[in-house]
Amino acid sequence: MSLIELLKRVGHKAGVEPQAIRQRGRTANVVAWRDRFICQAIEEQGYRATEVAQYLSCHPSNISRAVQKREVSQLRQVCTQCRAVLSAFAAHGFL
Helix, strand or coil, X not given: CCHHHHHHHHHHHHXXXXXXXXXXXXXXXXXXXXXXXXXXXXXXXXXCHHHHHHHHCCCXXXXXXXXXXXXXXXXXXXXXXXXXXHHHHHHCCCC
16 A cells, blocks of 8 residues: 555544644644554555655654654553453452
C-alpha cells in the first residue's frame, strides 16, 4: 500500500483530513494519529524511517521517536497486565 493510501485510511479512521496528519501541528489528537500512521507505515507496510520522514517532511529522528513511544506504551500495557496477574496469584495464595 502506498503512503498516500495509508494516510487516507488513517485520516478516515481518525475523522481528520489526511493533510492535517502530514502537517507539523502539535494538537494531541493529530499527533496521536500521525504516530499511528508512522507506526503502521513502518511496522505493517515495511517502509523505512527515512521514506516516511521524507513523505512527512520531517527528520528521521522524529519517526524513530514515534515508534519508540508506541513500543514504550505497549510495554507499559504488558507490565500492567503482569501486575494484575501477580496480584491475582498473590490473592489466592500462590505467591
